[in-house]
Amino acid sequence: MNTNRRHALKTGSALSLLTLVAAAGWLKPGEAAAADAWNKSAFETHSLDETMKALGGSSPVPSNDIVFFSTPDIAENGAVVPVGITSKVPQTESIAILIEKNPNMLAAVFDIPPGTDPSLTTRIKMAQTSNVYALVKANGKYYVTSKEIKVTLGGCGG
Amino acid sequence: MRTRIVGRCVASIAVIGIAVSVVYGCASAPAKNDVGERAEAMMKSSFKAHGQATLARLDQDETQRVCSEYAERALPPATAERIEKANLDTIRYPADGNLVGDWKSGEKIAQSGQGFQYSDDPKKPAGANCYACHQLSPKELSYGTIGPSLYRFGKDRGYTDETRRYAWQKIYNAEAFAACSNLPRFGYHHILTEQQIRDVVALLVDPASPVNQ
Amino acid sequence: MRTMIRLAVAAGAAAVFAASTGAALGESTADEIAKYREALQDGNPAELWEARGEEMWKAPRGPNKVSFERCDLGLGPGVVKGAYAQLPRYFPDAKRVMDLETRLVWCMVRQQGMSEADALKNTFGDGSAKRSDLEALAAYVASQSQGIRMHVALDEPHVHDMYRLGEKMFYYRGGTHDFSCATCHGDDGKRIRLQDLPNLTKVEGARKAYTTWPAYRVSQGEVRTFQWRLNDCFRQQRFPELAFGSDASIALTAYLAGRANGAEYAGPAIKR
Amino acid sequence: MADPMKIRANLVGDSTEVKVLMSHEMETGQRKDAQGKTIPAWFIQKVKVTHNDKVVLAAQWGPAVSKNPFVSFKFKGGAKGDKVKITWVDNHDDSRTDEATIA
Numbered sequence: 001m002n003t004n005r006r007h008a009l010k011t012g013s014a015l016s017l018l019t020l021v022a023a024a025g026w027l028k029p030g031e032a033a034a035a036d037a038w039n040k041s042a043f044e045t046h047s048l049d050e051t052m053k054a055l056g057g058s059s060p061v062p063s064n065d066i067v068f069f070s071t072p073d074i075a076e077n078g079a080v081v082p083v084g085i086t087s088k089v090p091q092t093e094s095i096a097i098l099i100e101k102n103p104n105m106l107a108a109v110f111d112i113p114p115g116t117d118p119s120l121t122t123r124i125k126m127a128q129t130s131n132v133y134a135l136v137k138a139n140g141k142y143y144v145t146s147k148e149i150k151v152t153l154g155g156c157g158g
Numbered sequence: 159m160r161t162r163i164v165g166r167c168v169a170s171i172a173v174i175g176i177a178v179s180v181v182y183g184c185a186s187a188p189a190k191n192d193v194g195e196r197a198e199a200m201m202k203s204s205f206k207a208h209g210q211a212t213l214a215r216l217d218q219d220e221t222q223r224v225c226s227e228y229a230e231r232a233l234p235p236a237t238a239e240r241i242e243k244a245n246l247d248t249i250r251y252p253a254d255g256n257l258v259g260d261w262k263s264g265e266k267i268a269q270s271g272q273g274f275q276y277s278d279d280p281k282k283p284a285g286a287n288c289y290a291c292h293q294l295s296p297k298e299l300s301y302g303t304i305g306p307s308l309y310r311f312g313k314d315r316g317y318t319d320e321t322r323r324y325a326w327q328k329i330y331n332a333e334a335f336a337a338c339s340n341l342p343r344f345g346y347h348h349i350l351t352e353q354q355i356r357d358v359v360a361l362l363v364d365p366a367s368p369v370n371q
Numbered sequence: 372m373r374t375m376i377r378l379a380v381a382a383g384a385a386a387v388f389a390a391s392t393g394a395a396l397g398e399s400t401a402d403e404i405a406k407y408r409e410a411l412q413d414g415n416p417a418e419l420w421e422a423r424g425e426e427m428w429k430a431p432r433g434p435n436k437v438s439f440e441r442c443d444l445g446l447g448p449g450v451v452k453g454a455y456a457q458l459p460r461y462f463p464d465a466k467r468v469m470d471l472e473t474r475l476v477w478c479m480v481r482q483q484g485m486s487e488a489d490a491l492k493n494t495f496g497d498g499s500a501k502r503s504d505l506e507a508l509a510a511y512v513a514s515q516s517q518g519i520r521m522h523v524a525l526d527e528p529h530v531h532d533m534y535r536l537g538e539k540m541f542y543y544r545g546g547t548h549d550f551s552c553a554t555c556h557g558d559d560g561k562r563i564r565l566q567d568l569p570n571l572t573k574v575e576g577a578r579k580a581y582t583t584w585p586a587y588r589v590s591q592g593e594v595r596t597f598q599w600r601l602n603d604c605f606r607q608q609r610f611p612e613l614a615f616g617s618d619a620s621i622a623l624t625a626y627l628a629g630r631a632n633g634a635e636y637a638g639p640a641i642k643r
Numbered sequence: 644m645a646d647p648m649k650i651r652a653n654l655v656g657d658s659t660e661v662k663v664l665m666s667h668e669m670e671t672g673q674r675k676d677a678q679g680k681t682i683p684a685w686f687i688q689k690v691k692v693t694h695n696d697k698v699v700l701a702a703q704w705g706p707a708v709s710k711n712p713f714v715s716f717k718f719k720g721g722a723k724g725d726k727v728k729i730t731w732v733d734n735h736d737d738s739r740t741d742e743a744t745i746a
Contacts, residue, residue, distance in 0.1 A: 038734075039703060070406075070409075070413075074400060074404055074565075076404055076408070076566070077589050077590045079590055080411065080589035081709070102707050107705055107707035107708060110700060110701070110716075111701040111702065113698055113700070115699065115720055116719075117718065117719075119717065120715065121410075121714070121715045123709040124707050125706075126707075150299070152299060194539050197540050197543065200540075201619050203619075204618050204619030204620065205610060205611040205612060206614050208612035211606075211612065215545055215546040215610055216610070222544040222549055225549075226542050226544045226551065229544075230542065274546075276606060276611065277606060300565050301564065302562050302563040303561050304558075304563065342547075342548040349547060416711035416713070419646060419664055499670070589709075592668075
């Protein structure tokens, strides 16, 4: 929907923290993520501060060419939050999902080889209402978009 | 033979194997209480005590019994009046006369659905789970609609002694105002403590409460 | 530094929140929840339970090394196609009205030679590593009734009697909170928090609700059966625990399944 | 032994649409059991999808991917009857490979 406006609102915080993850080196150019050892350090960024320490590298550019689809603004339950991401950035190599307020920010990284559509859906856990970032690596550069997903309380005994 | 069976049809079901037509005969026969008694007996043998939820919870008081009986038809006005009067008589007020506590604590109580389930720790304070059924603070998107919206409860009614007293009574025992209401009797059943009721009253009637913004 | 970042993020989040909560809040919330539910439909993990259940159905089990292919769910030994849509039903061999789960336990004990305690060991999975065979078996059997119309034999006297007892139970108020099933499920268009409550006193409501169970509950990461649904409703009603396979559980199931008659079975579904 | 995956691979136009459900706890390592003891982390870390030995999707996951993970995506070059093979490896070094035929 209105990724643009949302972007404008929080570019400041989004950009710095994403840079960090990118800089933490979770992807090496030209290599499939699955071929590498699991990138422990990238998956163990607990807070903004911690990610901050790894600052360096180029900032991801906010992009309207990354779009969330089949991703509701409100999740009825945080244990399963459907997320769909499409990248129209040419030469997209990988798509990552980050959840700002989760204990560990990075949820998943997908490598997209040539011939595979830069578009996928999956499901993530969210500890609470948070911004969710779709980070795309294309032709060696990073691009980002984000949206807030609210996690609601449910049930009669909770 | 047919008439006799229909007349005492529930007893017959229990004793004989019964024919289909007889069963349908029962549906229109005035033997409802007998089905009710059998249902009650069946429940008592089908539930098991678990933690704080003992089998005594299946024993109905007069209000529960009458409200179950009339669940599918209109409650006669005289019966409704009798129930309301009996429940009004159960309402107790704080010795110091202070009905209004802290709305912030009231908000927490309104959010919590813990308490009295067999899975709950009986040592922990219970919540009132108001948001399960009511809209209160407009900041909480996740609210239910079984009960009416209570947004602006105090503002709309006026911040008067009368409003405060009504809020206390409603929370303490709602059956005093509307027989067979869905609202639990938080005071009568000792679900909430005196202080907790004060705090929930505050959530409803304090001009500073988010409910009245 | 730390505080500054936090503040910046908080301010951003607050601004987004303010921007997205307009006047038609209730409506947009409902729309987004509907989108959430729709997005879940694409892949239902209940299929993993169905696959596991099918394997269990066909494998020799228990001390007698007998598979469920000898188990008669009412349509003949081993017949699963359409069986769930006709349950609960009266079983002359057990002299009892049984629902699916009760019948599965009966087959485990009578045919496979398991002790009742063993058969009832894991009626419900714990949401973690302890899984329930019954939930998987129920998911499989129920999946074999997809698209088949519910047809509980209400003209059978035993079933009809259970139906009427179940109806009574539905309206039985009790416990510390004065709740009955009807407290939450007796009116149209109501919800608890954001969860829509089917009005089970109406045929349309009962049809829509009953035909989705068993269901994968994303909040629990388990497929839950109708026995579980009733058990957990009564827990939240602040009642004592409804015993698995008890007469009361079957009576209430007969009432709700019977009211769903005529509707196509559409489970196992995926739900919050 | 882990349960089999449920894989669907269908030709839609010139793309193969893959949908996969995996049976896995995806335990975060942050939850506590009834006794208050932390339940250790247990989750899929790597996923690889191949078509005719060519990798069509590769992923690394943390424990924030939901229990019983689901992924859907599309790739070009598949034909009816071809196999799509999926492998996951978790943090216990347990792994599972399943395949499906493109329909």
